[in-house]
Amino acid sequence: MNTNVSVTKSNNRKDNRIILSDKENLAWASKYFNSDELKYLKKVAKDDISFAFIPRAEAYTFVQFLKKGKTVSDTHEEARVAGNEMLSEIAHYKITSITVVNHSKKKLVLPYVEGMILGNYQFLKYFNDRSEKTNSLKSIKVWEKSVDRKSLNELLSVLDATMIARNLVNEPQSYLSAPTFSKEIKSLGKKYGFKVTVFDKKKIESLKMGGILSVNMGSITPPRFNILEWKPKGATNKRPIVLVGKGIVYDTGGLSLKPTANSMDFMKCDMAGAAAVVGAMVAIADAKLPLHIICLVPSTDNRPGLNAYAPGDVITMYDGTTVEVMNTDAEGRLVLADALHYAKRYKPELVLDFATLTGSAAAAAGQEGVCYMGTAEQKTKQKMENSGYAVYERLIEFPLWKEYGEQLKSNIADIKNLGGPTSGMITAGKFLEHFTDYPWLHFDVAGAAYLKSSDAYRPKEGTGVGVRLLFDFFKQY
Numbered sequence: 523m524n525t526n527v528s529v530t531k532s533n534n535r536k537d538n539r540i541i542l543s544d545k546e547n548l549a550w551a552s553k554y555f556n557s558d559e560l561k562y563l564k565k566v567a568k569d570d571i572s573f574a575f576i577p578r579a580e581a582y583t584f585v586q587f588l589k590k591g592k593t594v595s596d597t598h599e600e601a602r603v604a605g606n607e608m609l610s611e612i613a614h615y616k617i618t619s620i621t622v623v624n625h626s627k628k629k630l631v632l633p634y635v636e637g638m639i640l641g642n643y644q645f646l647k648y649f650n651d652r653s654e655k656t657n658s659l660k661s662i663k664v665w666e667k668s669v670d671r672k673s674l675n676e677l678l679s680v681l682d683a684t685m686i687a688r689n690l691v692n693e694p695q696s697y698l699s700a701p702t703f704s705k706e707i708k709s710l711g712k713k714y715g716f717k718v719t720v721f722d723k724k725k726i727e728s729l730k731m732g733g734i735l736s737v738n739m740g741s742i743t744p745p746r747f748n749i750l751e752w753k754p755k756g757a758t759n760k761r762p763i764v765l766v767g768k769g770i771v772y773d774t775g776g777l778s779l780k781p782t783a784n785s786m787d788f789m790k791c792d793m794a795g796a797a798a799v800v801g802a803m804v805a806i807a808d809a810k811l812p813l814h815i816i817c818l819v820p821s822t823d824n825r826p827g828l829n830a831y832a833p834g835d836v837i838t839m840y841d842g843t844t845v846e847v848m849n850t851d852a853e854g855r856l857v858l859a860d861a862l863h864y865a866k867r868y869k870p871e872l873v874l875d876f877a878t879l880t881g882s883a884a885a886a887a888g889q890e891g892v893c894y895m896g897t898a899e900q901k902t903k904q905k906m907e908n909s910g911y912a913v914y915e916r917l918i919e920f921p922l923w924k925e926y927g928e929q930l931k932s933n934i935a936d937i938k939n940l941g942g943p944t945s946g947m948i949t950a951g952k953f954l955e956h957f958t959d960y961p962w963l964h965f966d967v968a969g970a971a972y973l974k975s976s977d978a979y980r981p982k983e984g985t986g987v988g989v990r991l992l993f994d995f996f997k998q999y
């Protein structure tokens with residue numbers, strides 16, 4: 523993580539400080555400021571300005587006024603956004619260390635710090651002058667009795683995991699091939715204590731995982747099938763929960779080469795679903811959540827190389843289903859289908875898959891939310907949606923009505939991998955549903971996984987979407 527965070531017992535005038543406050547209640551301030559400063563502070567509060575800046579030779583103090591939103595979710599998001607906004611002041615004054623002191627009745631220290639940390643993320647690996655480009659802020663201290671260590675540590679676990687997911691998405695495929703991705707996953711397993719098994723091409727061939735192998739045919743780099751497992755003693759679930767992530771390290775579209783201008787430019791993000799579930803495993807293991815969780819990541823690039831699978835081909839999937847390939851750019855559902863079939867062997871109580879699956883999901887929700895659908899109980903869906911609001915990765919449910927399945931009928935095979943001209947996100951979901959026999963939810967993160975320009979604390983490029991959502995869901999599970 524780029525920023526170090528700790529709890530402190532000292533609240534020292536020699537430290538740079540951000541004091542969180544409510545406009546209505548400035549009684550605390552007389553202990554800190556002289557009468558001129560107090561006058562200025564009251565004026566700022568009255569003028570509806572979001573923060574006051576009180577510089578002294580010994581240290582800087584910012585007083586941050588926090589807004590109340592319409593809902594708890596909105597109020598927390600206001601705090602995250604405010605925390606991120608303060609970063610530009612911190613950068614301007616080249617502040618390296620700052621203490622967040624709470625004098626607000628709204629308990630928003632954690633979301634405020636969360637916004638600061640998420641916004642302070644940088645991916646500078648490929649810059650020669652990265653040390654000049656590095657943000658000044660290195661350390662945040664928190665001074666607030668009501669913040670308990672456990673919640674802070676859980677927050678730090680999930681933020682660390684979010685940065686890992688962002689890094690994985692930001693890595694171009696020139697570095698992050700399917701085999702390299704597996705190496706990264708293995709080293710995360712070692713560091714955070716979950717088990718990692720990697721199937722190579724031979725093993726994938728022996729299992730006849732036809733979806734993964736077909737997508738891989740146009741590539742000169744072999745595919746991988748990664749299995750991550752977190753099984754702590756005293757896990758509270760009898761049957762495992764399985765996470766599945768689309769791990770297409772680069773999507774050219776294959777022979778159905780991507781038709782939209784420039785749409786290939788950011789297709790290194792096509793493993794963002796995999797990054798989300800791997801990131802979630804990191805957070806879960808780091809926080810030692812008492813749940814048995816397995817994570818499956820089918821991974822390859824999708825290219826139009828010499829032997830590439832072609833539109834019109836009929837392929838046989840891992841579960842035996844024959845699929846007429848009508849578009850090689852609809853590759854995500856093929857690799858996911860094999861993983862969803864593999865998941866059956868665990869008799870899972872719940873399966874959650876994350877994928878940058880369709881442009882249609884990005885068109886529907888834009889970058890503001892995640893489209894989801896599935897067969898899990900209403901109760902599970904409600905809990906997921908609550909987590910979506912809690913972490914502000916909001917969910918929109920789409921239906922899996924049987925009529926959509928009609929679009930997948932093929933003249934020569936069991937199904938085809940392409941639906942009609944409308945509802946492409948749902949027909950992709952219907953395709954996946956065919957390979958499930960357990961409670962399941964599918965999250966199409968195509969819109970929120972990757973941003974072309976930054977949005978508050980979400981940086982340009984990989985956002986790490988899904989990690990905070992999943993972790994919140996499992997914390998409450």
Ligand code: BES
Binds near residue numbers: 853878879969
């Ligand atoms: N990786 C893409 C989906 C995508 C689009 C991800 C935008 C991130 C941003 C996926 O493999 C794809 O190409 N989907 C096609 C499917 C179509 C051919 C049925 C799409 O959505 O256009």
Ligand code: ZN
Binds near residue numbers: 773850851852853
């Ligand atoms: Zn594609």
Ligand code: ZN
Binds near residue numbers: 773853878
């Ligand atoms: Zn894709």
